[in-house]
Amino acid sequence: MGEGREFDRIRRILATLGDIAEGAGDDVAVIPEGDGNLVTSVDSTVAGVHFRTDWLSAEEVGWRATAAALSDLAASGAAPVGMLLAWTIPAATSDLELEAMARGVGALARAAHAPVLGGNLTGGELLSLTITVFGRTRRLVTRRGARVGEAIYVTGTFGGARVALTSWQQGSTPSPAARVAFARPYPRLAAGQWLVARGATAMIDVSDGLGGDAGHLAAASGVGLEIDLARVPVHPAVHGRGVRGELAASVFAALGGEDYELLLTAPEGAIDPAHAEPAAGVSLTRIGTVVAGGGARFLLDGRPVALEGFVHG
Amino acid sequence: MGEGREFDRIRRILATLGDIAEGAGDDVAVIPEGDGNLVTSVDSTVAGVHFRTDWLSAEEVGWRATAAALSDLAASGAAPVGMLLAWTIPAATSDLELEAMARGVGALARAAHAPVLGGNLTGGELLSLTITVFGRTRRLVTRRGARVGEAIYVTGTFGGARVALTSWQQGSTPSPAARVAFARPYPRLAAGQWLVARGATAMIDVSDGLGGDAGHLAAASGVGLEIDLARVPVHPAVHGRGVRGELAASVFAALGGEDYELLLTAPEGAIDPAHAEPAAGVSLTRIGTVVAGGGARFLLDGRPVALEGFVHG
Numbered sequence: 222m223g224e225g226r227e228f229d230r231i232r233r234i235l236a237t238l239g240d241i242a243e244g245a246g247d248d249v250a251v252i253p254e255g256d257g258n259l260v261t262s263v264d265s266t267v268a269g270v271h272f273r274t275d276w277l278s279a280e281e282v283g284w285r286a287t288a289a290a291l292s293d294l295a296a297s298g299a300a301p302v303g304m305l306l307a308w309t310i311p312a313a314t315s316d317l318e319l320e321a322m323a324r325g326v327g328a329l330a331r332a333a334h335a336p337v338l339g340g341n342l343t344g345g346e347l348l349s350l351t352i353t354v355f356g357r358t359r360r361l362v363t364r365r366g367a368r369v370g371e372a373i374y375v376t377g378t379f380g381g382a383r384v385a386l387t388s389w390q391q392g393s394t395p396s397p398a399a400r401v402a403f404a405r406p407y408p409r410l411a412a413g414q415w416l417v418a419r420g421a422t423a424m425i426d427v428s429d430g431l432g433g434d435a436g437h438l439a440a441a442s443g444v445g446l447e448i449d450l451a452r453v454p455v456h457p458a459v460h461g462r463g464v465r466g467e468l469a470a471s472v473f474a475a476l477g478g479e480d481y482e483l484l485l486t487a488p489e490g491a492i493d494p495a496h497a498e499p500a501a502g503v504s505l506t507r508i509g510t511v512v513a514g515g516g517a518r519f520l521l522d523g524r525p526v527a528l529e530g531f532v533h534g
Numbered sequence: 535m536g537e538g539r540e541f542d543r544i545r546r547i548l549a550t551l552g553d554i555a556e557g558a559g560d561d562v563a564v565i566p567e568g569d570g571n572l573v574t575s576v577d578s579t580v581a582g583v584h585f586r587t588d589w590l591s592a593e594e595v596g597w598r599a600t601a602a603a604l605s606d607l608a609a610s611g612a613a614p615v616g617m618l619l620a621w622t623i624p625a626a627t628s629d630l631e632l633e634a635m636a637r638g639v640g641a642l643a644r645a646a647h648a649p650v651l652g653g654n655l656t657g658g659e660l661l662s663l664t665i666t667v668f669g670r671t672r673r674l675v676t677r678r679g680a681r682v683g684e685a686i687y688v689t690g691t692f693g694g695a696r697v698a699l700t701s702w703q704q705g706s707t708p709s710p711a712a713r714v715a716f717a718r719p720y721p722r723l724a725a726g727q728w729l730v731a732r733g734a735t736a737m738i739d740v741s742d743g744l745g746g747d748a749g750h751l752a753a754a755s756g757v758g759l760e761i762d763l764a765r766v767p768v769h770p771a772v773h774g775r776g777v778r779g780e781l782a783a784s785v786f787a788a789l790g791g792e793d794y795e796l797l798l799t800a801p802e803g804a805i806d807p808a809h810a811e812p813a814a815g816v817s818l819t820r821i822g823t824v825v826a827g828g829g830a831r832f833l834l835d836g837r838p839v840a841l842e843g844f845v846h847g
Binding site: 226227230231233234237238239241242243244245246247249250251252254255259261262263264265267269270271302303305306307308309310316319320323324326327330331336337338339340341342343344345346347349351353355 | 557654
């Protein structure tokens with residue numbers, strides 16, 4: 222776990238719960254069954270914290286909440302089994318908005334083969350959607366398994382969602398490509414399963430920025446991650462939006478946030494990145510090497526570049 | 535499903551989701567595994583809707599949220615496997631309050647053998663706790679299995695929580711017994727498992743009042759429930775609080791709400807109520823008989839008495 226008020230509060234809750242919560246703290250919870258594992262995870266999307274209704278359509282809010290929840294399954298290598306939806310709906314929310322949100326959830330549920338198994342609905346002053354996801358995997362991968370000497374990879378590209386966020390915060394309208402990156406992330410479920418089958422040893426989904434989540438994986442595995450900043454794949458929208466120069470674009474992308482791509486480690490040579498796109502529908506890029514020590518270091522021409530994590534609520 | 539805005543909205547969401555949610559709508563969702571069933575359910579507790587911080591201590595809020603979530607497992611006859619906790623915590627909530635809430639969750643988690651497997655924490659303007667519970671059962675009981683001619687039973691007593699609620703709403707302080715009924719309900723997990731093992735055919739936990747939930751069970755099973763109002767076990771606090779006369783006390787108890795007791799049906803003679811308390815820790819009372827037709831009818835000396843359901847957010 223990293224730094225910041227939310228993490229402090231989680232630590233405080235876990236310390237209070239003591240031994241009754243000794244299995245908690247990972248990205249997914251594991252319920253062993255027969256010859257496999259049922260994995261489950263919960264994620265909340267809250268109005269004013271994770272989205273603003275003047276930025277996203279109700280349908281996009283539903284899609285994005287579902288993508289964020291399923292992304293944790295993707296990072297464990299699990300195939301989806303289903304979801305539970307817990308809605309808090311203010312009295313002022315119209316039925317049309319509610320239906321549009323449900324359409325967004327349903328579209329991704331259908332695409333990801335993650336049926337809605339049940340849920341809960343309550344009134345409340347603040348719109349929120351808490352999604353519990355379930356999946357199954359024979360071999361469970363967590364953020365803890367990285368070993369010194371292994372290769373580091375990422376799926377997809379980084380920084381697109383941050384471009385959209387920056388545009389909105391500056392009062393302008395993001396480009397369609399940047400908007401899609403923020404509003405319609407696609408959880409890397411097929412890629413997660415493909416990567417685990419090919420020997421991925423540690424994996425995490427990148428929601429706090431590559432800088433932040435690389436640090437989380439390094440800390441959990443007790444290793445260091447050396448990442449070549451020049452190799453971080455940059456979303457095309459980053460170049461279009463006032464970010465000038467390759468270094469600036471790479472730093473912007475690595476700071477990222479809300480990318481919902483996968484960061485993983487695997488033994489040298491176990492995975493051929495060229496096979497990822499045809500087999501799992503997303504590009505895979507080698508960005509560094511696991512080293513002894515701790516923390517994530519971003520290098521440019523072999524020299525460390527300072528990054529700050531991207532913090533959200 | 536019954537009437538009211540929340541139920542309309544749930545129907546609207548399910549209609550929008552269509553076939554991707556065809557398994558949803560029951561009290562618990564079922565994930566088949568090997569020779570049994572993993573059952574799961576989600577329940578939200580929201581400040582200002584399900585509790586007021588001037589009524590309950592933070593520890594009681596945590597306990598009660600956990601009890602409400604586990605009560606759905608109890609009604610399916612499942613043994614708890616664990617829980618996920620999704621918190622939304624306003625910036626103004628102190629660490630002491632947060633720890634007290636976690637203590638309340640932890641105390642019941644420990645008592646119910648329901649370990650905390652993971653969770654999520656986010657900021658947000660409105661305090662809420664959404665709990666996903668998991669359990670296992672070989673034979674799954676739902677609200678759908680009641681058959682004409684069977685006996686109707688309830689666990690425990692009714693109306694205690696409503697006494698506390700009424701006191702607070704009138705600006706007075708509830709008696710300790712009434713307060714405990716509202717603030718520290720105990721989910722009937724052992725009773726649920728015991729009743730299913732002895733042949734219960736349909737079961738529901740009573741959170742909307744006996745009047746409301748008997749109607750839900752009747753509708754789901756496609757039968758009528760005839761309940762003798764005089765046999766409904768009344769919480770002792772009901773008599774202490776300005777409710778005068780046996781009829782008034784029984785109506786008050788049956789209207790109830792937030793009782794978290796079990797209502798169930800079973801073949802005549804399959805269950806001996808006298809064995810419930812020593813075996814499952816709670817009294818069991820025969821209150822009526824399943825009949826042909828639909829709906830729940832409350833009778834006094836053989837004549838119907840009108841009740842309204844207890845509606846909350």
